Amino acid sequence: MKPSWIVNFEKNEAEMEAINYFINDCINQSLTDHDKDLARYLNELFVDLQELNEIEAEYPGLLLHVHALLIAEINRVWNLLHEKQFDSFENEWQSQILEETKITLQEKIALSREQIVDYVRKAKNFHSAPLKSLEKETDCEILIRGKGSLLDHRRESRLKNYPGWEHLSESLYLLVRANDETITRCTMKLANDVRRVKQCEWVDR
Numbered sequence: 001m002k003p004s005w006i007v008n009f010e011k012n013e014a015e016m017e018a019i020n021y022f023i024n025d026c027i028n029q030s031l032t033d034h035d036k037d038l039a040r041y042l043n044e045l046f047v048d049l050q051e052l053n054e055i056e057a058e059y060p061g062l063l064l065h066v067h068a069l070l071i072a073e074i075n076r077v078w079n080l081l082h083e084k085q086f087d088s089f090e091n092e093w094q095s096q097i098l099e100e101t102k103i104t105l106q107e108k109i110a111l112s113r114e115q116i117v118d119y120v121r122k123a124k125n126f127h128s129a130p131l132k133s134l135e136k137e138t139d140c141e142i143l144i145r146g147k148g149s150l151l152d153h154r155r156e157s158r159l160k161n162y163p164g165w166e167h168l169s170e171s172l173y174l175l176v177r178a179n180d181e182t183i184t185r186c187t188m189k190l191a192n193d194v195r196r197v198k199q200c201e202w203v204d205r
Contacts, residue, residue, distance in 0.1 A: 035081065042077045045070065060108060060170065068187060071105075075183040105190040106177040108145075109197060115172075139178075140193040146172035 049070055056063060131142045145167040150156050160168035176193050180186035 038077055038081055042074065042081065045074045045077065049074065061110065068191070071183050071187055075187075078183075102179045102181055103183055103186045104177060104179050105186045106175055107190060107194055109174040109176060109194065111146075111172050111174065134197060138193045138196050140189070141177040142197065143175040143177065144172070145175045146170045148172050 052063065052067060052070060056067065131144075135142050147156065147168055147170065149168070149172060150159075156168045159165040174197065176190065176197055178186055178190040178193050180189055
């Protein structure tokens with residue numbers, strides 16, 4: 001599954017267990033009904049996030065803003081639980097997780113037919129100067145993905161059926177990727193990065 005833009009906790013089994021443990025611990029402790037409902041709601045939001053990723057993988061670009069809103073709501077509910085009852089527990093959990101991982105957000109930016117033709121014609125310059133300079137300015141990663149991105153039709157034909165190369169079956173696009181230690185900061189960083197990229201004359205607005 002390769003969603004178009006994701007919240008990626010670099011999830012391995014241990015990290016998923018930590019998330020589930022936190023939510024279940026919230027539900028099972030002697031809390032108010034309201035706080036238990038918040039914990040259940042948080043669990044439902046994580047389920048929604050997984051389902052949304054699957055939808056975006058099948059229909060890229062369909063829900064451009066829903067993902068960011070869902071991320072913000074997850075962060076809001078998480079902070080409510082943290083502030084009310086779980087300062088010490090969450091601090092211990094968060095420090096353990098953040099030692100091993102960071103949150104990654106990424107978003108596709110479509111390119112027009114004219115820009116795709118221009119990319120093929122000026123591939124060397126398109127790959128280097130503008131994108132590399134912008135990566136340094138924004139502290140983000142900008143990748144060229146989609147059909148034609150490798151500039152080698154035969155190689156793309158061989159690779160597109162292999163895991164990790166599914167993007168070669170899609171139209172050419174830019175993939176903007178941001179990393180940070182919290183959902184909120186990463187969301188803000190990605191929004192700024194995407195805005196900066198879209199300000200460039202060779203990107204659709």
